[in-house]
Amino acid sequence: MCGIAGIWGTTNIPLVKKMMSLVKHRGPDADGMFVSKKGPGILGHRRLSIMDPEGGNQPIYNEAKNMAVIANGEIYNFPHLRPGLAERHKLYTTSDSEAIVHLYEDHGVSMVEHLDGMYAFVVADEGNFYAARDPIGIKPLYLGEKDGAWLFASELKSFPSNCDTVKEFPPGAYFHSAQGFSTFYTVPEVLSRQAPTEDYIKKIRETLENAVVKRLMSDVPLGAFLSGGLDSSLIAALARKHMDRLHTFSVGIEGSRDLEAARLVSRHLDTIHHEYILTEKEVREKLPEIIFYLESFDQDLVRSAIPCYFTSRLAADYVKVILTGEGADELFGGYTYYKDIGDAEFLHRELRRSVASLHNINLQRVDRMTMAHAIEGRVPFLDLAMIRLGQLIPTEMKISGSPPIEKWILRKAFEDLLPEKIIWRIKEQFDEGSGTVDMLNGVLAGVMGKTEMENYRRRFSETPLRSEEECHYHRILMEVFENPEVVFLNTGRWSHRPFPTERPKDVKEITC
Numbered sequence: 001m002c003g004i005a006g007i008w009g010t011t012n013i014p015l016v017k018k019m020m021s022l023v024k025h026r027g028p029d030a031d032g033m034f035v036s037k038k039g040p041g042i043l044g045h046r047r048l049s050i051m052d053p054e055g056g057n058q059p060i061y062n063e064a065k066n067m068a069v070i071a072n073g074e075i076y077n078f079p080h081l082r083p084g085l086a087e088r089h090k091l092y093t094t095s096d097s098e099a100i101v102h103l104y105e106d107h108g109v110s111m112v113e114h115l116d117g118m119y120a121f122v123v124a125d126e127g128n129f130y131a132a133r134d135p136i137g138i139k140p141l142y143l144g145e146k147d148g149a150w151l152f153a154s155e156l157k158s159f160p161s162n163c164d165t166v167k168e169f170p171p172g173a174y175f176h177s178a179q180g181f182s183t184f185y186t187v188p189e190v191l192s193r194q195a196p197t198e199d200y201i202k203k204i205r206e207t208l209e210n211a212v213v214k215r216l217m218s219d220v221p222l223g224a225f226l227s228g229g230l231d232s233s234l235i236a237a238l239a240r241k242h243m244d245r246l247h248t249f250s251v252g253i254e255g256s257r258d259l260e261a262a263r264l265v266s267r268h269l270d271t272i273h274h275e276y277i278l279t280e281k282e283v284r285e286k287l288p289e290i291i292f293y294l295e296s297f298d299q300d301l302v303r304s305a306i307p308c309y310f311t312s313r314l315a316a317d318y319v320k321v322i323l324t325g326e327g328a329d330e331l332f333g334g335y336t337y338y339k340d341i342g343d344a345e346f347l348h349r350e351l352r353r354s355v356a357s358l359h360n361i362n363l364q365r366v367d368r369m370t371m372a373h374a375i376e377g378r379v380p381f382l383d384l385a386m387i388r389l390g391q392l393i394p395t396e397m398k399i400s401g402s403p404p405i406e407k408w409i410l411r412k413a414f415e416d417l418l419p420e421k422i423i424w425r426i427k428e429q430f431d432e433g434s435g436t437v438d439m440l441n442g443v444l445a446g447v448m449g450k451t452e453m454e455n456y457r458r459r460f461s462e463t464p465l466r467s468e469e470e471c472h473y474h475r476i477l478m479e480v481f482e483n484p485e486v487v488f489l490n491t492g493r494w495s496h497r498p499f500p501t502e503r504p505k506d507v508k509e510i511t512c
Contacts, residue, residue, distance in 0.1 A: 001125055002027040002048050002058070002072040003371075004124060004141075005158050008041035008129045008177060009149030019151075019158040020044040024065070024153060025293070026072070026371045034059040034068040038127045041150075047072040048374055050220050051078075056095030059124075061092050062105055066126060069104070071097040073119030075141040075376070076214040081114065092494070093245050097121070097215075104130065109176050112199070118378070122152060128177045135185035137171030137359025142490070150177065155368070156295050156490060161483040168490050171359045175446075187356040187387060189202070192348055192394040204413040211383035215323060223319035225311055225477035226273070227433055228261025230407060230425060231325025231334075235380055237417045239323055240269045249315045251276045251307050253435030260306075261422060261433075264375040268419055276314045278307065280442045286310075288480050293372035294365060294498030295487050297474040299365070299466055300364050300494040307434040308369040316373040316446055326366050327381035330354035331390035334427050335399040339406065347395045347487040357388060369467050400467060440469070447472045461503055463488060 003023030007016055013035070020031060027046030034043040045058040052072070059068040075081070079104070081340040085091060089102045096117070104123050109130060118138035123130040131152060133141045144151040144159050144166035151163060159166045169175070172185030212235060216222060226235040226248035240246045248271040250262035259275055266273035283306055291297065294305045315322050329352060330333050341347040357505035363379070370377040380386070393409060400408035411423050448456070453468045456475065465471045478484050 001326065002070075002457055003046040003154045004070045004072050004120065004122060005044045005046075005153040006070070007146075007149055007151050008039055010147070011035060011040045011042055012149075015160065016042045016044045017152055018160075020035070020046055020166055025374060028374050029053075030057045032058050034070070035122060036068075036124050039124065039129065041124060041129060043068055043070045043124055043129075047378060048320065050074070051097075051219055052095040054092050056097065058097060059091065060095065060098045060101055061372065062101050067101050067105065067174055069097060069101040069121055071100055071119060071121035072117060072141075073121070073134065073178055074217065074376070075117040075119065076101050077116035078215060079217070094196050099234045100324055104132045105222045107173055107509065109179065109182070112174055116366060116384070120154065122130075126424075127330045130176050131169065131172055132153050132174035132184075135172040135384060136187075136355070136387070138367070138379060138382065141413075142166055142365065143169050143175070144486075156486050157483075158479065159290070159483060159486050160498075161481075161485075163486065164377050166486045166489065168360060171356075178416040187383075188350050189352065190276075190388075190391045193392045194394060195392075197397065197412070200397060200409055201387055202415045204393075204410065207383070207385050207389050207429035208234070208380060208413075209238050209241075211386050212323070214383075214385050215304045215380050216242060218321045220245070220320040221318065221322070222321040223249060223315055224271075224316070224323040224326070226262045226265060227258045227273070227325075228263075228265055228422065229428065229433060230411065231256070231324070231328040231381065231424065233261075233265045233325075233418050233422050234273065234328075234410075234414055235237075235323050235325050236265065237269055237414070240271060240378075244457055246271045246316075248273050248319050249275070249311050250317075251278055251310045251314065252435060253278050253439050256433065256435035257393050257428065258433035258435070264419060265422055267469040270423075274314055276310055278310060278436065278439060280439055282310075283436075283439060288410050288476050289372075290369075291476045292480040293368050295368060296364065297470060297487075298361070298468040298491060298493055299473065301442065301492070302360055303370055303436060304362070304429060305365045305499055308365055309372065312375060312377075313372045313374045313509060316375050319375065321376050321378065322370060324366055324377050325381060326377075326379045327355070327358065327386075327405065328410065329427070330358060331381060331387065332393075332408045332410045333395065334431075336427070338405075339399055339404050342393045351395070352391060353399075355382075355390070357492070358382070360397045360490070361494045364492065394430050432459075437463055445471055445473060448475075460509070 003026030005019035
C-alpha cells in the first residue's frame with residue numbers, strides 16, 4: 001500500500017527525502033512528511049492510494065495534532081473498529097490507517113492487540129516514536145542506527161551506506177523508543193487435534209472464505225493472480241463468488257502448464273483473464289531490475305520472483321490490489337521435501353517453522369515484486385484464523401494416500417468448487433509450472449564458468465553460495481545496489497531448513 005521512511009533522534013530532511021525517493025515505486029500517488037520538534041524526528045510517506053483515495057494522504061494526525069502516523073498495509077477490521085472510534089474521536093478520513101493513531105491514543109503500546117491486518121507503521125508521540133509490524137511479517141520494515149539516531153524504512157535500498165547497523169524489524173513485534181522491543185504474536189505452538197475429516201473440511205471452507213472476503217476491502221480495482229495451481233485457483237474461485245467481475249493474471253513460457261491450467265480455471269470461473277508470454281531475452285534484460293527490487297540473491301527466491309515480477313507488471317495495467325495463494329504450502333504440506341519427513345511430530349513442527357519463516361523469503365518476494373509495480377498483494381491463507389486452524393489439523397490429513405498427495409485435506413475441502421484436474425493437479429512451484437526454471441538454462445548460459453565460480457566463492461567466502469546461478473545473482477546485486485552489504489546482512493535463505501530435534505515446551509492443546 002505504501003512506502004515509509006524516516007529518522008528519530010535528529011532532523012535530517014535531505015536524508016529522509018532521499019530515503020523516500022528510493023521507495024517511490026511503493027507509493028507513486030502522493031507523498032507527505034511530518035517533522036517533529038519534540039522528538040526530534042521525521043516521518044516520511046509515499047502513498048499508494050487504496051482506501052479513501054482522495055482524503056487518506058499521510059501522515060494522518062489525531063485531533064490534538066500532537067500525534068502522527070505513517071503506515072503501510074491494510075487494517076481489515078477497520079469497518080468494525082470505525083463505529084467505536086467515531087464515538088471517542090473525530091475522524092477526518094475513511095482510511096483504515098487512521099484507526100492506528102486513535103487506537104494508540106486509547107490503548108498505548110498494546111493497541112496492536114486490536115488490529116487484524118497486514119501492516120508496518122510508525123507513530124510519532126510527542127518525544128517518542130512507536131513502530132509495529134504485523135504478526136507474520138507480510139509488510140516489510142527495517143530499523144537501523146546512524147550517529148545515535150534511529151532510521152526506519154520499508155526497503156533496504158533506502159538506508160545510507162554509512163548506516164551503522166540495519167536489521168529486519170521482527171514480525172509480530174512493536175518497538176517504543178523509550179521502552180524497546182516487545183513481541184505480541186508468535187505462530188502458535190499447539191498440538192494437532194484429531195477430529196472427523198468432515199469437521200475439518202467444513203472449518204477450512206468457512207475460514208478460508210472469510211479470509212478472502214475481508215481482503216476484498218478496497219476503494220480501487222482488485223484482481224487475483226492465477227497460475228492454475230490449487231492455491232491461486234481456490235483464492236480466485238472464492239473471490240469470484242463475491243465479485244461480479246474478477247480480473248485474473250497468469251504468465252509463463254509458450255505452452256507452459258501454468259498457462260494452460262489458468263485458462264481452464266478462468267473459463268470455469270468466468271473471469272476476465274490476462275496472460276503474458278515470457279521470453280529468454282526479456283528475462284535476461286530484466287534480471288538486474290528484478291534483483292534490485294527483490295533485495296535478495298537467494299537462488300530459489302530469484303527464480304520464483306521472475307514470474308511474479310512479470311505477473312505483477314501485467315496486473316498493474318488493470319488493478320491496484322491483487323490476491324495471491326501464498327502460505328498454503330506451508331500450512332498444508334505442499335512442498336516435496338515435506339513428504340520426506342517420516343515423523344509426524346517433526347513434520348508438524350517443520351510446518352510451523354515454515355510459516356514463521358515466510359517474512360523474509362516468499363512474503364518478501366510477493367511484497368517486493370507487487371510493490372515494484374505499485375500494486376498491493378494480499379494473502380488470505382495467512383489470515384491468523386487460518387494459521388491457527390492449520391496448526392490443529394493432523395499432518396496425516398495434510399499429506400495422505402499412496403503415493404502420498406500433498407495438501408490432501410485442502411483439496412478435499414473444495415472438490416466441488418473447481419475442475420477435478422485442477423483440484424488434483426500435482427504441486428509445482430511458480431518457477432516450475434510457468435517454465436521459468438527451464439528457460440533459465442538459456443538465460444544463464446555462459447554467464448559464469450566453474451573456475452570463475454570457484455574464484456567468486458573464495459572472494460565472498462563468508463556467504464555460502466550454492467551454485468554458478470546463485471553466484472551470478474549475487475554479482476548482479478553487487479552491481480545494482482549502492483549499499484549491498486545491508487542486503488547481505490538481511491538475506492533470508494529458502495534452502496536453510498533446520499529440522500527441529502526437540503519437543504517444544506509448553507505446547508498447548510486447543511480446540512476448534
